[in-house]
Amino acid sequence: MSKSRIKTRTRCALVAFLLVSPSLWAQNASPSDAATIAQLVEQIKQLQQQDLDLLERIKILEAKQPHTSPVEAATTSPPAETQSAEPTPPPQLPSATPHDWHLVQGIQLRGFGEVDFKVLNQRQPELGTYGFVPGSAGNFYTGDFGLFLTSRLSNKTSILSEIIFEEGDAQTYKVDLRRMLLKYDYNDHLKLSVGRYQTDIGYYNWAFRSAAWLQTTAERPLVMEYATNGGLLPTQAIGVSVSGAIPSGKLGLNYVAEYGSSDTIRPNINGDGLLTDENNGNQTNIGLFVRPDELRGLQIGSSYYHDQISNNILNALSGAPVPPPPGSLGSSARYGQTIVNAYVVYVAHGIEFLNEGFVIRQALIGGSLHFDTPAFYSQFSKQLGPVRPFFRFQYVNAPANSNSILNDVGLRFGPSFGVRYDLNEYMAFKAELDHTVRRDEPDLNGLQLQWAFTF
């Protein structure tokens, strides 16, 4: 017998022993072992049943859920319309929704600030704003420092607030809750806000709000200045604002409607040390604008504003009422104030071209006396790398009549030009030269340097 045959037979015997031995062991097992085996078999059967149950449940859940396989879902889906509107499946979204939007989103905080240096060749000091000392040889001031907070409360509800620390006379600061809005967006066509808002009269107010960093220029046009700094428009109110898109295809028509209460106290800008407390009634503002798809960056709009105001003159320092000048109707007279605005702006491809016009009509209630104040500004700038040179021309012509609430403004017009240099994405330096022609007053020349930033 050869060695190889012996080896083969030995292996076969070993395999046969290994195969047969368990059955022999089972046959020789004691009654207690048999019971254990039976118990184990029963457990295996139970586990198999549980496994089948789980598989069945998975099938049911899969049948209930929408298709999740990414590419397959897209390939197998029927060809849809070119718009994203999907007619069929209900908005049944997965259960992976965050439990608390507040936790997921948190509070979004952003800050805006500015440091300015301004020189004006004023012989007769006018109103000083944002800490600028009128008539001086030039001084530094900090303007507005704003904290902007937003937070989502639910899928459609959010909070927006803007807290401003504004420098006043003698480096004092006042806190102004410039915006505080509880917002509810039903969809793109209906967005509701309640709280303190900045009126959407015109484009500038909506586009730049109160952040100097967002503006190309260092100074706002006079007509768009905040009323508390001598601006001509009622810039703030507490009330309700509704806005949204109107289905209009490629025209991109949008609307805004505001109804609220405001109480504007406006300092006279001619430096006479007086304030006008307008005691406004409730205000209504309605606006429409289009953003055509075909020409991205173009926005054309118009708005109509109405409220009632008085001409209460107060002393700026004491707050005490000042007797009206002889021949004036005094504080008991009420005026209906109507502001009509229209604008055409183009902001794209580094070009900014803003054109906005206003007519402010203040008409005596119960009389024929009325005052019209036309105003406009036109601003052009072009981004050239980090540099953006700009040019602006502005014009305001308020009647000089003592009954006119804007008689301190008079006629003012002139050009401004300068440059904005973006040091990086969060800091900008601006230099602006202004020339203002005034009725019956010497012309004004000014230089303003501004470091504006966001964080």
Place this chain on the structure above:
Amino acid sequence: MGVYLLKLGESLGVKSIATLLLLGLAILPLAPRATAQAEDVAVVVSSGNPATNISLGDLRKFFAGAKRYWPSGQSIKLITRGPGCPERLVMLRLLEMSESEYKHYWITQVFRGEADSEPLIVPSIGMQREALNVFPGGISLVNIRDVKPGMKVIKVDNVLPSAVGYPLH
């Protein structure tokens, strides 16, 4: 190498070399096209989002924040990759903006009250997928080769990625 080319020129003749060069130039435009098709960028949404198609115009409005809600009523959550990523470059081309213009634009949008927050930036594809799971109205751009389970690819102007006429690459 130069010596080798000279020898090759001598053996083949100048005309042959010129013909080869012309052939090469003719083939050249085909090569980048093939690469571009391979690098199509898919529009992905949460797996539970019923949308299957989006027009390029709407996609632009979504990423510009001009549209903030899906037709189903779910709020849109923009999920983007960080600066320098190919998907972000595609998005910037779509919006016709530079990186700095895009940042300025979104700060402005939020401050105007036109958006609650700036788009979410995620550093990885895995986090993109996670974000799409967390935000049911999420939408993002992903290189087609990086699409993961849990991301639902939707058509753009009725065209799927890698198909002829797909606009995002």
